Amino acid sequence: MSEKNFRWPAEWEQQDAVWLSWPHRRDLWQGGLDRLQQTFGRVAAAIVPHARVCVNASCDLHDGIRSVLAGLGVGEESFSLYDHPTNDVWCRDHGAIFVKDEAADGLVAVDWQFNAWGGKFPPWDLDNGIPRRMAEALGVPRVESPMILEGGAIEGNGAGLLLTTEAVLLNPNRNKEWNREEIENELKSKLGIESVFWLGSGIEGDDTDGHIDDMVRFVKEDAVVSIVEENPRSPHYRVLAENNERLGDMRTVAGSRVEVIPLPMPDPILVQDWRLEQLPASYANFLIVNDAVIVPIFMQERNDDRALGILREAFPGKKVCGVDARLLVVEGGAIHCITQQQPAVSVSR
DSSP, X not given: OOGGGEEOOOTTXXXXXXXXXXXXXXXXXXXXXXXXXXHHHHHHHHHTTTSEEEEEEOGGGHHHHHHHHHHTTOOGGGEEEEEXXXXXXXXXXXXXXXXXXXXXXXXXXXXXXXXXXXXXXXXXXXXXXXXXXXHHHHTOOEEEEEEEOOGGGOEEOSSSEEEEXXXXXXXXXXXXXXXXXXXXXXXXXXXXXSEEEEEOOXXXXXXXXXXXXXXXXXXXXXXXXXXXXXXXXXXXXXXXXXXXXXXXTOBOTTXXXXXXXXXXXXXXXXXXXXXXXXXXXXXXXXXXXTTEXXXXXXXXXXXXXXXXXXXXXXXXXXXEEEEEXXXXXXXXXXXXXXXXXXXXXXXXX
């Protein structure tokens, strides 16, 4: 196995499964754990027509998970439960990032270090061990990196181009001894990418310091959807305008211009007496899973319909559906944040 043969597939490439880490802590969720588990169940139900669901959860939770999924019509043949205890639910950030070994036509789990977004939410010891458990469960090789990285901090087109933000990867609360060049080299080594394009900051209320998956997402090798804020009084306005200006300079590895498709923000979601005054709600936090796109919606009919319509045009031939993500954004994430795709092997792009 040689890292020079690694390639991080684009999310629209064929997938065998999608991983979740099941919610279990009543101390975390203002909206209520039981309601949150129903939300996770609805996400799983949206995934299973298109890919298998794999769940990280301690074994004492498995009967309850089966009950929730059965109540939503998800048959046991559609999911797998693993005795993988976790601290929290954000599988995109603490789970393995799967790459393909192009020489061996096999899957490799890349195991990055995880410190709960700069040490904000201890403990994270169980979450940091999830990539090893995922690799062992699948019987695939695991490559460990000393670099702290969350999956929501990076976005790739499957053809050598990676997007990220300075607010996260250059933040001293992650890898304070690493400079930009060293970070780029580690991303290139472990993910098989050739070019890193940097944006600046993230949207307001984002505990992660500015994950890319709340702002800009590839929809094909040479096109992205990018969040825009039309209200100049919004706390998001300046950051998003600056990022969208930078995107004008982005090119594919082959040198072609990347089309930028504007995707609007929902109306502000405000919560009183909570650590986040304005929740980081974004339609960009969707999951692509084979012939479907599962999009967070916020029960704002006009805005939700507008965003779903834009994404249907961006993904012709795919089923684009919405799942109510209001409970998820209370804790700072949405559909993409709670999922991690497992690419298929022996399938061409």
